[in-house]
Amino acid sequence: MSGEAPLARRAAVEALGTAALVAVVVGSGIQATELTRDIGVQLLANSLATVFGLGMLIAFLGPVSGAHFNPAVTLAAWFTGRGTGDGPALRDVGAYAAAQVTGAIGGAVLADAMFGRPLVRLSTHDRFAAHLWLGEVVATAGLIWLIFGLTRVGRAQLAPLLVASYIGAAYWFTSSTSFANPAVTIGRAFTDTFAGIAPSSVAPFLAAQLVGAAVGLVLVAISFGRRPDTATPPKGATARSSEESSSEESALTS
Template sequence: MTAPLARRALGELVGTAALVAVVVGSGIQATELTDDVALQLLANSLATVFGLGVLIALLGPLSGAHFNPAVTLAAWWTGRRNQDGPDRRDVAAYIAAQIAGGVGGTILANAMFAEPLTRLSTHDRSAGHLWLAEVVATAGLVLLALGLARTGQQRLSPLVVASYIGAAYWFTSSTSFANPAVTIARAFSDSFAGIAPASVPPFVAAQFLGAAFGVCLVAALFGHLPAPKDRARVSSGEHELTATGH
């Protein structure tokens, strides 16, 4: 049976908070341990991969482990005709929970390292190649998450999605934020993982554009319906989209 919406939204809040705490906290820790930027990025990416895999495995069966407004909207859009995805009420609750959880995760990470609880980032990320990287990263994430649902391979989500995010840290110039809620949250940490508030709107716009491309790729590659053997699971709300970004 599908869990009540309040419980699923709580799962999205807790999951997004934990994800952001991992990303921001590991970024702060890395800069305290070494001045080598490559090692800082390696530490940050490894912590994110391990943390994300655990969160997907734990919360995927409850809420789908979206942790990402772009993914939630993509799931709603692709499922709206056949009613095999979240409805508008789910979308509103999920997105609110994801943003609140993300900001809460940043505050928690700052507190754990004796940083100001909220300090706006000065890390400017305003450049066309970074926006392009966010389009690519988010499109790939949505394609992967919805593609796993279409092909009945949700059980692989903790490993596959976490692996993709780890790789995208390195093959995209933006280090693959790929998540509007996490992007907003990271503006409140003036650390290695932060993003200046002025850089947030273009990043978020690029992420939603990437999500749209991802949805188009899913339709072109896999069609509009889930794999037959998984259709009942998807319609019952037990699907694990698990497309989080970081």
């Protein structure tokens, strides 16, 4: 992990960034449903806002925390770096995950407050179906494949653009609309709005996302081979570029 900022600051940035991301997702969903009854237009508005918000957050906060905003990304970074010590330590993983989940819940509450909705109302949007779980496996696998693949090919500087673009596309080509993020999934259970997910649907989504993360790492290995010992390991969703590696850690995100 980055040596420039202490863990407490990095965890705080992860909480704030994840809160902002969920506020964008939930808030744009509420706004869309208030402006139109057309489901397709609602999803388009929701996905576009998410693309713009996510790309900005990755570029903005990546140099501090790596801008994971996603426990699946943090776990994947730990797994790939565990043998060399280049990845996050388990202490970092725990701090990041706790911060991400807390931030996600806070972001959902904030979005509801901005639109005059009840601050905490659990979602009634049932998403309990096998084809949705498959969609989450695919969405998360693609996300991990992209994030860690970019690092392998030395194009991590493109991550803010490409990761945000991928999430925007996955809104449309996956049946689940690409949650692809355990923290965001939990946060979205706390809002009974367009972007919500019923608490009873959360656990299968989380399981599918973890399976997807594992599949994504397999895809990285198949596509790019074993990571050389001298390669810069992924530091997060948008791991740092070679030019930045001496002072800054790049980012991700969904």
